[in-house]
Every structure is written in C-alpha cells, then in structure tokens.
Amino acid sequence: MEHRWGMAIDLDRCTGCEACVAACHAENNLPLSDPDQAAKGRAVHWIRVDRYYEGEFPDVRLKYMPVLCQHCDDAPCEPVCPVYATYQNHEGLNVQVYNRCVGTRYCGNNCPYSVRFFNFFAPHWPEPLPLQHNPDVAVRMGGVMEKCTFCIQRIQRGKRDAATEGRRVADGEIQPACAQSCPPEAITFGDLNDKDSKVSRLAASGRATRLLEDLGTKPKVFYLQRAK
Amino acid sequence: MATTLPATACDQVRDDIWRPMRGASPAYVAAVAATALLVAWGLFCWGYQIGHGIGVAGIRRPTMWAFYIVNFVFWIGISHAGTLISAILRLTDAGWRKPVTRVAEAITVFALMIGALFPLIHLGRVWLFYWLIPYPNQRLLWPNFRSPLVWDLTAIFTYLTGSIIYLYLPLIPDLAQLAAHTDGWRRSLYRALSLGWTGSDRQWHALERAMKLMAGIILAVAVSVHTVVSWDFAMALAPMWHSTIFGPYFVTGAIFSGIAALLVVMAVIRKMMRLEAYLEPRHFDNLAKLLLLMCLLWLYFTIAENLTVWYGNAAAEMSVFAARTRGRYAVLFWTMVALNFAVPFVLLGIRRLRTIASATISGLSVLVGMWLERYLIVVPTLSMPHLPAAWGSYSPTWVEVSITVATFAAMALLYLIFSKLFPIIAIWEYRHVSDG
Amino acid sequence: MYLTAEFPDAETAAAAITALRGRGLHPAAMDLFSTTPIELAPGVLDRPSRMSLAAVAGAVALCLLTVGFVYFTQHHYPLVTGGMPLFSFWATGVVFFEMTMLGAIATTFLMFLWESGLLRRRAIGPVPTVEPGSIWLRVDCQTPQVAEAGECLYHAGATKVERLK
Numbered sequence: 001m002e003h004r005w006g007m008a009i010d011l012d013r014c015t016g017c018e019a020c021v022a023a024c025h026a027e028n029n030l031p032l033s034d035p036d037q038a039a040k041g042r043a044v045h046w047i048r049v050d051r052y053y054e055g056e057f058p059d060v061r062l063k064y065m066p067v068l069c070q071h072c073d074d075a076p077c078e079p080v081c082p083v084y085a086t087y088q089n090h091e092g093l094n095v096q097v098y099n100r101c102v103g104t105r106y107c108g109n110n111c112p113y114s115v116r117f118f119n120f121f122a123p124h125w126p127e128p129l130p131l132q133h134n135p136d137v138a139v140r141m142g143g144v145m146e147k148c149t150f151c152i153q154r155i156q157r158g159k160r161d162a163a164t165e166g167r168r169v170a171d172g173e174i175q176p177a178c179a180q181s182c183p184p185e186a187i188t189f190g191d192l193n194d195k196d197s198k199v200s201r202l203a204a205s206g207r208a209t210r211l212l213e214d215l216g217t218k219p220k221v222f223y224l225q226r227a228k
Numbered sequence: 229m230a231t232t233l234p235a236t237a238c239d240q241v242r243d244d245i246w247r248p249m250r251g252a253s254p255a256y257v258a259a260v261a262a263t264a265l266l267v268a269w270g271l272f273c274w275g276y277q278i279g280h281g282i283g284v285a286g287i288r289r290p291t292m293w294a295f296y297i298v299n300f301v302f303w304i305g306i307s308h309a310g311t312l313i314s315a316i317l318r319l320t321d322a323g324w325r326k327p328v329t330r331v332a333e334a335i336t337v338f339a340l341m342i343g344a345l346f347p348l349i350h351l352g353r354v355w356l357f358y359w360l361i362p363y364p365n366q367r368l369l370w371p372n373f374r375s376p377l378v379w380d381l382t383a384i385f386t387y388l389t390g391s392i393i394y395l396y397l398p399l400i401p402d403l404a405q406l407a408a409h410t411d412g413w414r415r416s417l418y419r420a421l422s423l424g425w426t427g428s429d430r431q432w433h434a435l436e437r438a439m440k441l442m443a444g445i446i447l448a449v450a451v452s453v454h455t456v457v458s459w460d461f462a463m464a465l466a467p468m469w470h471s472t473i474f475g476p477y478f479v480t481g482a483i484f485s486g487i488a489a490l491l492v493v494m495a496v497i498r499k500m501m502r503l504e505a506y507l508e509p510r511h512f513d514n515l516a517k518l519l520l521l522m523c524l525l526w527l528y529f530t531i532a533e534n535l536t537v538w539y540g541n542a543a544a545e546m547s548v549f550a551a552r553t554r555g556r557y558a559v560l561f562w563t564m565v566a567l568n569f570a571v572p573f574v575l576l577g578i579r580r581l582r583t584i585a586s587a588t589i590s591g592l593s594v595l596v597g598m599w600l601e602r603y604l605i606v607v608p609t610l611s612m613p614h615l616p617a618a619w620g621s622y623s624p625t626w627v628e629v630s631i632t633v634a635t636f637a638a639m640a641l642l643y644l645i646f647s648k649l650f651p652i653i654a655i656w657e658y659r660h661v662s663d664g
Numbered sequence: 665m666y667l668t669a670e671f672p673d674a675e676t677a678a679a680a681i682t683a684l685r686g687r688g689l690h691p692a693a694m695d696l697f698s699t700t701p702i703e704l705a706p707g708v709l710d711r712p713s714r715m716s717l718a719a720v721a722g723a724v725a726l727c728l729l730t731v732g733f734v735y736f737t738q739h740h741y742p743l744v745t746g747g748m749p750l751f752s753f754w755a756t757g758v759v760f761f762e763m764t765m766l767g768a769i770a771t772t773f774l775m776f777l778w779e780s781g782l783l784r785r786r787a788i789g790p791v792p793t794v795e796p797g798s799i800w801l802r803v804d805c806q807t808p809q810v811a812e813a814g815e816c817l818y819h820a821g822a823t824k825v826e827r828l829k
Binding site for chain 1: 280281282283286287288289290291292293347350351352353354356357359360369370371372374375376377378381460463464465466610613614615617618620621
Binding site: 378452 | 701709715733734740743745758766770772776779780796
C-alpha cells in the first residue's frame with residue numbers, strides 16, 4: 001500500500017524552544033536574511049513557532065504552535081499554480097518543483113497558513129556557511145517559491161534503504177529534521193496509511209485537531225491539545 | 229434612410245481631422261521626448277529588477293502581490309473604455325458616439341498592451357514566462373488550465389486580438405483615403421495597411437457585417453476578461469477576496485474607470501488637436517452622464533460588498549474590514565470613496581456644474597480613485613491573512629513607483645504616436661450621418 | 665467592357681441598378697463605389713453573406729478543439745492539484761469560453777477578408793476615383809449591351825458615364 005505521510009504536533013509538550021526551526025534551517029539549506037530584510041518580511045522559516053498570548057497579567061498563558069506546511073489533501077495552493085510547479089504526489093506530499101516555478105506567487109497568497117516563502121533575492125550565505133549545506137537538498141535560486149517538504153530527501157533515503165533491504169519502512173524510521181531535533185518529542189511523523197503507526201494513533205485520539213479545519217483544506221498535520 | 233454630408237462639409241471634416249497628422253509642433257516633440265524618457269527609465273528599472281531580484285521592489289511576505297498587480301487590474305480596467313463606447317453604443321445605435329469610437333478603441337488596445345505587461349513584470353523568473361503558453365516540449369509538460377492565471381492569459385489574449393481587429397477594421401477605409409492623398413513613406417504604409425480597399429459596396433457590406441458581429445463578440449469578451457481578472461482574487465481563500473461579488477464589481481469598476489480615462493483623453497485631444505467642432509460639449513455631457521451612472525453602480529457594489537462583510541462578522545474578514553475602514557488603510561479608503569463617489573456625484577449630478585471642465589476633473593478624480601480601489605483590494609487582504617502571526621505590512625519602493633509612472637508615460641507615448649499616424653476620428657463613420 | 669457612372673445620391677443609384685437589373689444584368693456584374701457605406705432598400709443590390717454562420721461555426725470548432733486539447737493534456741501528464749478531478753469542466757470552463765470567442769473573432773475577420781475581396785490577387789477591374797459625396801456605379805457588361813446600358817444609366821440620373829476596358 002502507498003504511504004501517506006502525516007504529522008502530529010503535541011502542543012501540550014511544545015516548549016517553544018525553536019530547535020525545530022534551527023534544525024530545518026540546517027537540513028534544508030534555508031536562505032539567510034539580515035535584520036533589514038527580515039524587517040521587510042523576507043525571512044524564510046519553513047517551520048515557525050507562533051506565539052499566542054491568552055489572558056491578562058498576571059494570569060498570562062502562552063501557547064506555542066509550530067506551523068509548517070500542512071500538506072493539505074485539498075491544497076488551495078496547488079490548482080492556482082499556472083505551471084504545475086506544485087502538486088500532490090502519490091504519497092500525499094504537496095511537492096514544490098523549484099525548476100518549474102516561474103514566480104507568480106499565487107500559491108503564496110492562497111495558502112491560508114502562510115507557510116509558503118519566496119526567494120526575493122538569490123539566496124546567499126556568508127563564508128564559511130556554504131560548507132554546512134546539505135548535499136541532498138537543492139539550493140534554490142532567486143524567483144522561486146519554497147516551503148516545508150516534510151524533508152522529502154529523508155523520506156526518499158528511508159524508502160531507498162528499506163527497499164535495498166527488501167522490507168517496508170518501519171514506523172519512526174523516517175524523521176524530518178524538526179521531529180528529530182525536538183527535545184520534548186512533541187513532533188511525530190509517520191505513515192497515516194499504517195493504522196498502527198504512532199502518528200495514526202495520535203491523529204485518531206480525542207486531543208487531535210487541525211488548523212483552520214473549516215476552510216476545507218484537509219491538512220495532514222494534527223495538533224494535539226487539551227480540548228477546551 | 230441614411231444620408232451623407234454634402235461634399236464641401238466633407239472636405240472640411242477631412243482637412244480638420246488630417247491637419248494634426250501633419251508636421252510636429254514643439255509641444256508635440258517635447259511630449260514625445262518626455263514620455264520616451266520616462267518609458268526608458270521604467271525599462272531600466274525593470275531590467276534592474278530582473279538583474280537584482282524582485283526584492284528591490286517592496287513586495288514581501290505576506291503581501292506577495294502589490295503595485296504590479298494593482299497596475300495590472302487598473303490597466304485592464306481602463307481597457308473597457310473602448311468596449312463600452314464602441315460596442316455597446318454601436319449595438320444600441322447611439323449616433324453621438326461616432327467621433328469618439330476610435331479614441332476609445334485606441335485606449336483599449338494600448339491599455340491592454342500595457343496591462344498585459346504587468347503579469348510579466350511581477351514574475352519571479354520572467355525569462356520563463358512562456359511556460360504558461362501551451363506548446364509541445366521535451367518534458368511533456370502543459371500549463372495548468374485550472375489556474376486563474378492561465379484563464380487570464382487566454383482571456384487577455386482573446387481580448388487583445390479582438391480589440392486590435394476591432395480598431396483596425398473601421399480604420400481601413402480611412403487608410404485607403406489617406407493613401408490616395410499622401411506620398412512617401414506614409415503612402416506606402418497606408419497602402420499596405422488598407423489592403424487594397426476600394427470602397428465597393430461588397431467591401432462596405434462585409435465591413436459593416438463584421439463590425440456588427442465584432443461588437444457583440446467584443447462585448448461578451450470584455451465582460452469575461454475583467455470577470456476573469458477579478459477571479460484571480462475571488463478564487464483565493466484570502467479574507468475579503470473570496471467573494472462572489474467580485475465578477476460584476478470589477479466589470480462595473482472597469483467600465484467606470486474606462487469612461488473616466490476616455491473623458492480625460494478626449495479633453496486633451498480636443499485641446500491639443502483643435503477638434504472643438506467634433507468633440508462637442510454634448511459628447512462630454514453624454515459621457516459625463518454615463519460616468520455618473522457608473523459612479524452610482526460602483527457605490528452600490530461597494531456598499532453591498534462591505535455591508536455583507538461587516539454584518540457577517542467573520543473573524544478573519546473583520547480584521548481586514550477594520551483595517552480598511554478604521555485602521556491603517558482608512559485614509560486611503562475614505563479618500564477613494566470621496567474621489568470615486570463624492571466628486572463625480574456633485575460635479576456631474578448638478579446640471580449647472582456639468583461642463584467639459586468638470587467632466588474632465590471628475591474623470592481624473594475617478595482614475596485616481598479607482599487606482600486606490602485596486603490597491604485597497606489587493607494589499608489589505610494580503611497583509612492580514614488567516615493566521616495573525618503572519619500579518620505584515622507593505623510599502624512600495626522607487627522601483628515600483630518608477631515602473632508605474634513609466635506605464636502612464638507609455639500610454640501617453642503610444643497615443644502620441646498613434647494620433648500622428650492615424651486619424652483620431654473615424655472620418656467615414658462621422659460622415660455617415662443617420663437620421664435619429 | 666466596363667461602364668462607370670457617377671450619381672449624386674443613393675436614390676438615383678438605386679434607380680439605375682433596378683433599371684439595369686430589369687434589363688437582365690446580374691447583380692454580380694455591378695459594383696457601387698463610395699467613401700461611406702450606402703444603404704439601399706432591400707432587394708436592390710443584396711450581397712448574400714455567410715459571415716454570421718461562419719462565425720458560429722468557427723466558434724464551435726475552436727471550442728471543441730480546446731475541450732479536446734485540455735482533456736488530452738490533463739490526462740497525458742496527470743498531476744493532482746487541490747484534490748480537483750483531472751478534467752473538470754468548471755475548473756477550465758473559462759478557457760473554453762475564451763477560445764470559443766477567439767474562434768468567432770478569427771473567423772469573422774477571415775470571412776471579412778474573404779467576402780470583401782481584399783487581399784485577392786485576381787484582377788478586380790478598373791476602380792473609379794471616388795471623392796467624398798459622389799457615388800460611382802461600375803457595370804461589367806458585354807459589348808453589344810453597352811449602348812443600352814449607358815442609356816439606361818443616363819435615364820436614371822447619372823451625371824457622368826464613361827467606358828473603360
């Protein structure tokens with residue numbers, strides 16, 4: 001059976017440390033930006049931690065929500081791309097084809113989660129940072145869109161290794177950089193088609209919700225939180 | 229029974245309309261030089277943007293569309309001038325439109341050409357724009373016909389083709405006359421373009437039949453074009469974009485801005501080319517009344533859109549609504565309402581105030597107001613998406629402002645060249661006076 | 665042999681045409697030249713036209729071609745976007761409409777070129793120089809009928825009649 005990759009993020013475990021953000025930067029060759037460009041809204045963070053403050057002082061509660069590409073089943077970003085630079089592959093991933101993107105940025109406007117990023121300039125890294133680049137991940141050029149890929153390079157490697165050994169991918173074997181680096185293990189990644197996988201069980205639990213569910217995008221990232 | 233003007237009057241008509249095409253006054257040369265300079269500067273800015281990256285413009289996350297798309301919608305809207313005057317008034321047999329048709333049709337063609345440039349200017353990798361065009365290729369890839377941007381491409385291509393043909397067809401008899409009365413390079417140009425027109429009744433029948441068909445077709449296409457452009461926004465899930473009203477709203481706004489542009493261009497041409505006898509006060513009066521009508525229609529749609537959003541009180545939409553009416557964009561919003569409604573309503577609604585001058589002022593006011601309206605549709609929604617953590621702002625840079633100014637100069641330049649090469653009033657149509 | 669006759673207005677030209685047709689001359693042999701379109705009463709000099717029919721046919725043709733093309737391309741390299749079906753009429757209906765209109769536009773223009781006789785290489789006969797306000801009628805008739813036709817034209821009200829080869 002085909003894989004169907006999904007993710008569960010436990011908001012009750014998330015401490016807002018942003019290790020996932022740093023790991024994603026390192027793993028996926030994310031472009032750097034300077035304070036000037038960041039102030040102009042050009043910073044790129046495929047996964048970001050949104051902070052929500054509830055209540056008045058001294059009863060302030062802080063909620064952290066890591067937001068990344070939800071890899072929606074009915075992704076609104078896909079049908080609006082005029083050149084098919086983004087579409088859903090057979091494993092449920094919303095893939096972004098950098099070489100095909102002409103940069104209309106319609107997908108970025110249509111994503112209700114605002115998880116798509118555009119390379120307004122050609123990415124650059126001051127020396128010696130290019131030595132740190134991940135050779136498994138393409139370095140994008142200026143003028144193309146990019147976003148979280150569920151670390152598709154790790155998925156490909158995991159599937160390839162398993163196929164070499166003649167077995168199916170085991171649950172927990174493939175971990176995107178964010179899931180791998182999360183200290184309280186708030187992020188779980190796996191195959192939603194495998195009913196016994198950890199992510200499937202978490203997604204079926206009573207604490208599972210989805211972000212902006214009423215928009216009908218059918219996201220595959222489940223946020224676990226105590227129901228109010 | 230149709231009649232024609234007596235011969236002596238015809239020659240006067242021909243002389244008056246051909247005179248501006250001869251020679252080049254110092255004012256004309258200065259205007260061409262100034263606009264050409266601005267256009268060159270705009271092209272340089274575009275080249276700079278291509279070389280250094282879109283980042284030299286003010287576009288950012290989350291406002292990934294801004295000035296360029298605003299201009300795109302604005303210019304495509306202006307292009308509805310020709311359709312209204314030429315097609316609708318031709319179909320309703322309104323005789324007063326005759327001196328105005330070519331002015332309007334030329335505005336349409338040039339506005340379309342400029343408007344169609346902006347989707348290219350806003351592309352991240354413009355050198356690959358041709359991937360939106362279906363052509364067989366090695367990778368076996370085709371464009372995504374489900375995308376509103378590909379709909380845009382087909383709609384604007386069809387409209388541009390139709391508008392050029394619609395401008396060209398009634399030009400043929402005038403070109404044949406010109407070819408007979410000029411020499412040198414002009415004669416060769418006109419002779420080639422007139423395709424051997426002799427004025428036989430077969431040709432006239434074919435021309436009139438084609439014009440009648442084209443008027444109906446162009447009307448349908450024009451309505452669809454601006455509807456499709458509006459659907460670039462309406463098909464998106466963004467707050468205050470995903471609204472069913474966008475189709476008719478944009479078409480109304482387009483006709484509104486088109487008439488405004490026509491009034492301004494007519495006023496300039498009337499003065500500069502000394503066509504006071506042909507572009508009479510009644511033409512401005514009729515167009516002013518049409519502008520007033522569109523102003524009221526625009527107000528109706530604006531109220532309908534904003535009222536339903538406010539009453540519905542959906543969270544994401546209310547944030548955008550509040551920013552537009554009371555918050556960051558309030559100054560622009562209420563200026564827009566004043567320019568689009570208050571100014572034309574007062575100046576054109578009160579009969580004593582309705583003059584050529586006030587009609588022109590109203591036209592200018594509406595042009596600015598409609599540009600602001602497009603800005604207020606695009607930017608506030610994008611700056612306040614569904615998730616508040618992603619809210620941002622926008623401000624243009626010198627690149628975007630330069631390119632915007634350059635396109636206005638380009639319109640002026642194209643018009644200056646057109647008016648020097650071709651008669652700005654369709655002489656044969658003007659002569660063909662119908663009773664009633 | 666061509667006869668060209670100048671008329672001061674449309675009524676006299678119409679009378680001349682009717683008279684000539686009464687003498688057995690075919691409408692195809694007659695051409696009216698003017699600098700503005702002349703409207704004659706129906707039946708005087710009708711030119712049958714297929715333009716409307718052709719425009720509809722062209723529109724339908726390009727519509728069907730487009731539907732077929734879109735269907736083919738979306739199945740040839742199937743890519744799922746947004747959970748939409750591969751070929752969806754509603755998602756691509758706009759493209760069909762625009763191409764239908766383009767078909768109508770292109771056919772209308774081509775039919776105009778065809779029916780007007782512009783761009784045709786074959787000799788069209790001598791063309792009288794038309795100035796604003798005058799109407800010229802050119803008649804292509806056999807040499808024996810020339811005198812009779814000329815008399816007919818003068819009788820109808822022509823101000824000038826010339827013979828041209």
